[in-house]
Amino acid sequence: MSSVIEVYNKLLKFYGKQNWWPAETPFEVCVGAILTQNTSWKNVEKALENLKELKLLSPEAILKADKETLETAIRPAGFFRQKASYLKSFSDFLMEEGGFEKLKRERTQTLRKKLLSIKGIGRETADSILLYALEKPSFVVDAYTKRLFYRIGITDSESISYEYLKSLVEGQIPPLEENIEIYKEFHALIVVHCKEKCRRKPKCQECPLRKDCLYDRIKCTASP
DNA sequence: AACCAGGAGAGAG
């Protein structure tokens, strides 16, 4: 069907610029990325709010905080025992590497490997941190991306591998400095489209992808 | 009341 870039342009025209990631600091981006693993953003917001009130939104504070305090604060985000541990190991990493500014000087692939070696940082979380906290051109793939690309016929399966889909996008939109904003917006638009808009089945006429879109493997019958 | 949400690790095959 349509190319990756065409999908991006349609989504951008329809929804407008999103200015992601919703956070005040790079560290908050990272914490949010870890907390939102298989968890709705609504629950993550409560956890982030708790962390702010306890002034635990810095690597130093998280390392100092005792286990129970941290676990209680992030409990609304689910998997709180694992995630508390993940936040500790990531904070530990940040302190040893000397902070964001120092990390930014390293190459994207080097950073990606370092991030992936941290317990609790998988591919999506690593790419989210690279793109939104470290300003590196690394496209983020998630369940929405796989679902959407399958529905509009870019892929022929929803269980396509992460790295394959990532390279598919980066093949058409090269990982260059000038494309960082496109990567940021594209991922944001995919999430917004799939999470909010695409759920309104009855109003499918307003879907920017219209006839290209499949909902639950059923082709949308709305007229283009 | 089952099912899902902006996944990741560990283990088995």
Place this chain on the structure above:
DNA sequence: CTCTCTCATGGT
């Protein structure tokens, strides 16, 4: 490499 199980809360 791909599959399966586990981890946990809150909203439909």
